[in-house]
Amino acid sequence: xxxxxxxxxxxxxxxxxxxxxxxxxxxxxxxxxxxxxxxxxxxxxxxxxxxxxxxxxxxxxxxxxxxxxxxxxxxxxxxxxxxxxxxxxxxxxxxxxxxxxxxxxxxxxxxxxxxxxxxxxxxxxxxxxxxxxxxxxxxxxxxxxxxxxxxxxxxxxxxxxxxxxxxxxxxxxxxxxxxxxxxxxxxxxxxxxxxxxxxxxxxxxxxxxxxxxxxxxxxxxxxxxxxxxxxxxxxxxxxxxxxxxxxxxxxxxxxxxxxxxxxxxxxxxxxxxxxxxxxxxxxxxxxxxxxxxxxxxxxxxxx
Numbered sequence: 001x002x003x004x005x006x007x008x009x010x011x012x013x014x015x016x017x018x019x020x021x022x023x024x025x026x027x028x029x030x031x032x033x034x035x036x037x038x039x040x041x042x043x044x045x046x047x048x049x050x051x052x053x054x055x056x057x058x059x060x061x062x063x064x065x066x067x068x069x070x071x072x073x074x075x076x077x078x079x080x081x082x083x084x085x086x087x088x089x090x091x092x093x094x095x096x097x098x099x100x101x102x103x104x105x106x107x108x109x110x111x112x113x114x115x116x117x118x119x120x121x122x123x124x125x126x127x128x129x130x131x132x133x134x135x136x137x138x139x140x141x142x143x144x145x146x147x148x149x150x151x152x153x154x155x156x157x158x159x160x161x162x163x164x165x166x167x168x169x170x171x172x173x174x175x176x177x178x179x180x181x182x183x184x185x186x187x188x189x190x191x192x193x194x195x196x197x198x199x200x201x202x203x204x205x206x207x208x209x210x211x212x213x214x215x216x217x218x219x220x221x222x223x224x225x226x227x228x229x230x231x232x233x234x235x236x237x238x239x240x241x242x243x244x245x246x247x248x249x250x251x252x253x254x255x256x257x258x259x260x261x262x263x264x265x266x267x268x269x270x271x272x273x274x275x276x277x278x279x280x281x282x283x284x285x286x287x288x289x290x291x292x293x294x295x296x297x298x299x300x301x302x303x
Contacts, residue, residue, distance in 0.1 A: 099273075142182070159198065234246075
C-alpha cells in the first residue's frame with residue numbers, strides 16, 4: 001500500500017469523522033430542531049391571514065381598564081360586571097362562552113355571576129396546572145399533582161372545565177398546544193378543546209383512545225405528539241395597533257354597555273380574556289414579527 005494512498009485514506013477518514021462529530025454536536029444542541037422550527041415559523045408568516053368566522057374574542061383591553069378605573073384593579077372588580085357580560089352574550093345568543101379568567105376564591109358579586117353562568121348553561125371555565133407540583137416527564141400529558149381551580153360552587157355552574165396552560169418551546173415560542181394535562185389521575189382537556197366540544201354539542205370530549213398519533217374528535221383525526229400536544233395552525237399574527245386580529249375582537253367595556261352590532265354574537269364561540277399590556281399574558285408565536293400574542297388569542301387559534 002503506497003504512502004500516497006495512506007495519506008488520502010487518512011485524510012478521508014479524518015473528514016468523515018469530523019463531519020460525523022459536527023452532526024452529532026448539531027443534534028445534541030438541537031440545531032436541526034431549531035432550523036425546522038424557524039422554517040415552519042417562516043411559512044406561517046408567509047401564509048398571511050385566514051380570518052375566522054365562528055370565534056370572537058371579548059378583550060379586557062387597556063381601554064377597558066381605563067374606562068372602568070373606578071372599580072380599582074381588575075382582580076378586585078365586583079364580579080357582577082362579569083355577570084353582565086355573560087348575560088349580554090346570552091341575550092346575543094352566543095352558543096358557547098369560554099372564560100380565560102379564573103375565579104378560585106369567593107368575591108363580591110359572585111351570586112350574580114353564578115346565576116349568569118348557570119342561566120347561560122354553556123360557559124366553560126379554566127383551571128391551571130400548579131407549576132409547583134409538576135411531575136417528572138413521562139409518557140402521556142404533562143402531569144401535575146395539583147391544579148388551581150374555580151372554587152367548588154363556582155365550578156359547579158359549568159358543564160366542563162378546561163386547562164389554560166401554555167407550553168412554549170425552549171426559545172419561548174408557543175408552537176404546540178397541550179390538548180390535555182394530567183392532574184392527579186385525571187386527564188383534563190384544554191380550554192379550547194373543551195369549548196369546541198361544547199360548541200359542537202359533543203356528548204364527550206374524546207370519541208375514542210388516542211392511537212397512532214391521532215386524537216379522534218368530532219369525526220376528525222387530529223395529529224398529536226406522544227404527550228398529546230397539537231401543532232397550532234395559527235390563523236394569523238398577533239393583533240396590534242397596525243394589524244387587527246384574525247378574529248373579531250370586541251372590547252369588554254363595549255359589551256358591558258351594549259355597544260356592538262346586533263347579531264354579532266349569535267351562534268358564535270366567544271372567548272373572554274385579558275389583553276391589557278399590564279398583565280403580560282402574552283407569548284411569541286410562529287407568525288409573530290414584533291409583537292407577542294395574547295394568551296386568549298392563542299386559545300382562539302387552537303380552537
